[in-house]
Amino acid sequence: MANSPHRVVDSYRYLNPASRAIVKTMIALSPRDRLPWTPLPRPLSEATVALVSTAGLSMLADSPFDAEGERQNPWWGDPTYRILPRTATEADIVASHLHIEIAYIQQDLDVALPLRRLAEAEAGEESVDAAVFIPV
Amino acid sequence: MIPDLSAAAGAPRVAAIEFPFGRPLGQPNDAATQRAVLHATLDALQGASRPGTVVHLPFAWPEAPDQVHWRPKEPSPIVRLLARDPTMFQRLARLAGGDIPPEASRRS
Numbered sequence: 001m002a003n004s005p006h007r008v009v010d011s012y013r014y015l016n017p018a019s020r021a022i023v024k025t026m027i028a029l030s031p032r033d034r035l036p037w038t039p040l041p042r043p044l045s046e047a048t049v050a051l052v053s054t055a056g057l058s059m060l061a062d063s064p065f066d067a068e069g070e071r072q073n074p075w076w077g078d079p080t081y082r083i084l085p086r087t088a089t090e091a092d093i094v095a096s097h098l099h100i101e102i103a104y105i106q107q108d109l110d111v112a113l114p115l116r117r118l119a120e121a122e123a124g125e126e127s128v129d130a131a132v133f134i135p136v
Numbered sequence: 137m138i139p140d141l142s143a144a145a146g147a148p149r150v151a152a153i154e155f156p157f158g159r160p161l162g163q164p165n166d167a168a169t170q171r172a173v174l175h176a177t178l179d180a181l182q183g184a185s186r187p188g189t190v191v192h193l194p195f196a197w198p199e200a201p202d203q204v205h206w207r208p209k210e211p212s213p214i215v216r217l218l219a220r221d222p223t224m225f226q227r228l229a230r231l232a233g234g235d236i237p238p239e240a241s242r243r244s
Contacts, residue, residue: 009152009192011140013201018218022228023141030144035187037148044182055158074213099212100158101205108164117167117174 055105055112056097058082065096086115143190150190151180155197156206162195169195
């Protein structure tokens, strides 16, 4: 399937029927609260960009997310976060996500947290740090 | 990814991409695609003028859905729980509505 400027992304493309049913139910039950909104006050080229990920990434030197806690209690997810420096690569990190194949991130961090790609785009403009959360 | 869920959860700006979980920017070592996705995402987010904006990015994944390897080798704890007790489906689905089970606040 080729790229298309008119593509409408299929949210359920990779989900099996059971997962689709769960997600659709979650969507239907989501509260319709007023959406938060902060307008971008300046051009992106003049802004500081931070990347926030739910890929469960932590630095090797840091404590990992508590995967064992989730194994013991499937209803629970580690609510903490980690900070990754802009120089982090796949050689520096641990991926603790229990719901996805992490091998791709372990090969190339930029598939999920594009620090190198953003640094390339920076070229003296934005600065980058990254905060990582575990998905709930 | 699941842009419908992101939008329902209240994300003020969503850049939707039809790439599999764990690889939202593309394949390992495909810097060109990663760069294109990043730029398109930043453009979409910068261009959003009102809350609830969802921009559908034009990128296509090269594999058919049933060929995409995104699930972990070991089923996740919640998937194993649901396999043992399918009646838990409704309980899981109610999480989004704020019906958080007491177990969710305890590590174990």
